[in-house]
Amino acid sequence: MHELEDCDLVMKGGITSGVVYPRxxxxxxxxxxxxxxxxxxxxxIAAAVAAAAEYGRQTGAATDxxxxxxxxxxxxxEGFLMGLFQPTPGTRPLWDVLHAAAVPGAAGRxxxxxxxxxxxxxxxxxxxxxxxxxxxxxxxxLALVLLETLPGVLxxxxxxxxxxxxxxxxxLRAALRVGREGYAALxxxxxxxxxxxxxxxxxxxxxxxxxxxxxxxxxxxxxDEPLTFAMLEREKVSLEMLTTDxxxxxxxxxxxxxxxxxxxxxxxRAYLPEPVIRSMLAAGGSSGGGADPGAGELRAMPADDxxxxxxxxxxxxxxxxxxxxxxxxxxxxxxxxxGGIASNFPIHFFDALLPSRPTFGLDLAEYPASGGxxxxxxxxxxxxxxxxxGEVRDGFDFLVRIxxxxxxxxxxxxxxxxxxxxxxxxxxxxxEEGGLNLDMDPEAIERLVGYGEVAGARLRDGxxxxxxxxxxxxxxxxLLQPVLxxxxxxxxxxxxxxxxxxxxxxxxxxxxxxEWCAPAREATRSLLGVARGWGPPSEFGFDAEDGPAxxxxxxxxxxx
Numbered sequence: 153m154h155e156l157e158d159c160d161l162v163m164k165g166g167i168t169s170g171v172v173y174p175r176x177x178x179x180x181x182x183x184x185x186x187x188x189x190x191x192x193x194x195x196x197i198a199a200a201v202a203a204a205a206e207y208g209r210q211t212g213a214a215t216d217x218x219x220x221x222x223x224x225x226x227x228x229x230e231g232f233l234m235g236l237f238q239p240t241p242g243t244r245p246l247w248d249v250l251h252a253a254a255v256p257g258a259a260g261r262x263x264x265x266x267x268x269x270x271x272x273x274x275x276x277x278x279x280x281x282x283x284x285x286x287x288x289x290x291x292x293x294l295a296l297v298l299l300e301t302l303p304g305v306l307x308x309x310x311x312x313x314x315x316x317x318x319x320x321x322x323x324l325r326a327a328l329r330v331g332r333e334g335y336a337a338l339x340x341x342x343x344x345x346x347x348x349x350x351x352x353x354x355x356x357x358x359x360x361x362x363x364x365x366x367x368x369x370x371x372x373x374x375x376d377e378p379l380t381f382a383m384l385e386r387e388k389v390s391l392e393m394l395t396t397d398x399x400x401x402x403x404x405x406x407x408x409x410x411x412x413x414x415x416x417x418x419x420x421r422a423y424l425p426e427p428v429i430r431s432m433l434a435a436g437g438s439s440g441g442g443a444d445p446g447a448g449e450l451r452a453m454p455a456d457d458x459x460x461x462x463x464x465x466x467x468x469x470x471x472x473x474x475x476x477x478x479x480x481x482x483x484x485x486x487x488x489x490x491g492g493i494a495s496n497f498p499i500h501f502f503d504a505l506l507p508s509r510p511t512f513g514l515d516l517a518e519y520p521a522s523g524g525x526x527x528x529x530x531x532x533x534x535x536x537x538x539x540x541x542g543e544v545r546d547g548f549d550f551l552v553r554i555x556x557x558x559x560x561x562x563x564x565x566x567x568x569x570x571x572x573x574x575x576x577x578x579x580x581x582x583x584e585e586g587g588l589n590l591d592m593d594p595e596a597i598e599r600l601v602g603y604g605e606v607a608g609a610r611l612r613d614g615x616x617x618x619x620x621x622x623x624x625x626x627x628x629x630x631l632l633q634p635v636l637x638x639x640x641x642x643x644x645x646x647x648x649x650x651x652x653x654x655x656x657x658x659x660x661x662x663x664x665x666x667e668w669c670a671p672a673r674e675a676t677r678s679l680l681g682v683a684r685g686w687g688p689p690s691e692f693g694f695d696a697e698d699g700p701a702x703x704x705x706x707x708x709x710x711x712x
């Protein structure tokens with residue numbers, strides 16, 4: 153067996169579009185060892201399964217990453233994917249109405265399906281009332297028409313109109329009742345139909361139980377010994393994913409930023425399987441998060457020993473579909489929603505100015521009206537990336553594109569940069585594939601799985617790390633050269649103060665005391681002295697006119 157090379161992998165969120173990832177992972181695994189894996193939302197699911205499979209390979213539980221294929225075996229069963237998303241009993245009526253309206257098809261058919269769902273959801277009494285009124289009206293109309301008199305015909309028309317009004321009023325009352333009761337149930341379920349665990353009346357596992365089983369199987373671990381971040385890191389496998397703290401309105405990294413938070417075990421059991429809760433209780437502190445609501449029940453979030461599935465559930469909370477997860481900090485209740493709200497394709501994960509291994513990306517996009525290959529990997533790094541395109545056909549599309557721009561513009565523009573675009577394989581899906589299409593038929597799922605297989609094979613066989621490092625070197629030096637030269641100019645007005653120990657400075661003095669400043673001045677002067685002679689008019693200028701485009705920028709930002 154040939155020696156495996158190292159790589160990192162980042163996968164985009166996309167709800168059911170994530171079915172493209174398993175075979176892409178196995179294809180990459182034939183050439184590469186997965187050192188770091190990351191994603192958000194559905195990408196977090198794929199990242200967790202991939203990391204677990206790599207853990208299993210490193211510990212000897214498996215010889216390759218083929219165990220992720222068992223995920224595909226399940227998903228291609230008729231109706232299985234839909235069964236993973238189980239609404240709470242209180243939200244079920246509204247769920248049925250919205251699902252009936254969302255099923256692809258002609259607008260008229262969708263309206264009729266939705267109205268039928270409204271009547272069935274309204275505790276069946278409204279439906280019976282509508283049927284009775286309509287039947288009486290039709291019988292009366294037929295009887296009057298048979299009289300073959302003008303008054304009879306007019307009376308028949310009036311009866312039908314009256315029946316329509318009564319029927320519409322009944323349907324409207326039913327719809328209002330379903331909406332009112334459904335919203336109350338959604339609010340109780342932290343604004344999501346599906347908490348993620350098996351709901352009353354269901355005999356099949358829900359999303360979290362199913363995913364727990366596959367993560368454990370890929371890792372070669374029993375169900376009662378959940379895979380943790382510490383276990384991964386012992387095998388030199390890094391896993392990163394994002395979630396969103398709605399209280400602070402900001403992204404949070406799982407697990408690095410979760411230290412200040414606490415959880416209530418009884419509350420969290422609505423979102424995670426029992427083995428994961430027990431693992432968190434065994435690893436977490438006795439309490440945390442302040443003295444307010446249920447302080448005796450609060451437990452500190454584990455750090456290194458956080459179960460992987462808990463991080464996935466925090467990242468995978470697609471608004472409305474999956475319930476937000478409550479955690480606590482400083483006595484306040486924080487709801488955690490989908491990581492894709494802030495960054496749906498965190499291609500910045502694992503990046504470095506000069507990378508020592510490739511970081512591959514699997515991107516999801518809309519299939520263009522002009523057609524073409526659904527799997528696209530740039531073959532010429534010098535050619536500019538083609539911007540992602542989505543058709544705006546109606547008001548709904550208009551709003552979706554606005555949301556997509558606000559959510560994804562940073563990820564999208566970064567993915568178009570030289571040194572990024574040639575390592576990102578884009579998988580293009582139609583509107584009937586992936587996304588919120590929870591009831592895709594097995595043929596459609598198998599087609600998407602095939603796209604992932606092609607994408608993984610193209611990255612495995614068509615990527616040149618030598619070419620990639622050459623582009624990253626040019627791009628990095630092109631960034632550093634003007635930045636360091638500008639710093640050298642501005643340092644002149646600052647270095648005397650630094651050499652004198654910065655007497656006016658008050659902050660961070662324990663870390664950087666006055667005696668630290670003089671050596672710092674000399675070290676900085678040496679660095680910037682080199683920078684002064686590095687670049688125009690020197691022969692070592694990197695800012696060539698026909699260099700990599702578009703240009704990148706170097707700026708300070710938070711780590712996330």
